Amino acid sequence: MINPITDITLYIPQRPPFVMVDDLRWCSEEGAASGFRVRQDNIFVENGLLREPALVENIAQTAAARMGYICKQESRPVPVGFIGAVQKLKIDRLPALDDVLETTITVKNQVFNATIIEGKIAVNDQLVASCEMKIFISA
Numbered sequence: 378m379i380n381p382i383t384d385i386t387l388y389i390p391q392r393p394p395f396v397m398v399d400d401l402r403w404c405s406e407e408g409a410a411s412g413f414r415v416r417q418d419n420i421f422v423e424n425g426l427l428r429e430p431a432l433v434e435n436i437a438q439t440a441a442a443r444m445g446y447i448c449k450q451e452s453r454p455v456p457v458g459f460i461g462a463v464q465k466l467k468i469d470r471l472p473a474l475d476d477v478l479e480t481t482i483t484v485k486n487q488v489f490n491a492t493i494i495e496g497k498i499a500v501n502d503q504l505v506a507s508c509e510m511k512i513f514i515s516a
Contacts, residue, residue, distance in 0.1 A: 379401070381401065381412075382400060382401040382442075383400045385400060385401060385411075387445070388441070388442045388445030388446050388449065388455060389438055389441045389455070390441065390445075390455060390456075390457045390458075391438060391441070394419075394420045395420070396438070397421075397431055397434045397435040397438050398411040398412070398413050398435060398439055398442055398480070399412050399413045399414060400412045401439075401442045401443075401446060402479075404442070404443050404447070406447075407483065408443070408481060408484055408494075409440070409442060409443035409446070409481070410439070410480065410481045410482075411438070411439040411442055411478075411479075411480045412478065412479055413478040413480065414475065414478075415427045415473065415474050415475060415477075416475075417474055419431065421434075422474065425473055425474050426471040426472065426473055427471055427473075427476070427478075428471065432472075432478075432498055432505075432506045433460070433463055433508065435478055435498060436480060436498065436506075436510060437458070437460050437496075437510060437512065439481075439482045439496065440458070440482050440494050440496070440510070440512055441458050441512075443482065444492075444514065456515060457514070457515045458512045458514045458515070459512065459513045459515065460510060460511070460512060461491070461511040461512060461513045462510070463509070463510050464508065464509045464510075464511075465507070465508055466506075467506065467508065468505070468506045469504060469505050469506065470505050471505075472498075472500050476501075477500065478498050478499075478500060478505075479500070479502075480497070480498045480499075481496070482494045482495065482497075483496075485509070490514045490515070491511060491512070491513050491514075492512045492513075492514070493510070493511050493512075494509070495507070495508075495510075496509075496510060
């Protein structure tokens, strides 16, 4: 466990306006959790709702923050990752303005530069989206 990290840009390669996580709440070899508040100025907000691409990116950036945190602990540079595939994407509802996304990722498999994760996003303890994602880390 870690103390929540709020300067998330130290751990992910993305920069505003494309940052879709506010903080890293916990991190381990097995997974991580992040928080993110939906704001009006978000580039993916449309008609008061956070659109689907932001949900996928939120899961990916939670995985990126996990890897960035682990690399920082080992005094290695934060790597850049790429989404290779998204499978079993399920969106139950789109989050609204001021909703706080609580995102957890679980590492299912990691081989060389490829990681397969399961991501889940909840708002007020209710699942709003989930998927499996294959992420490649550039060497």
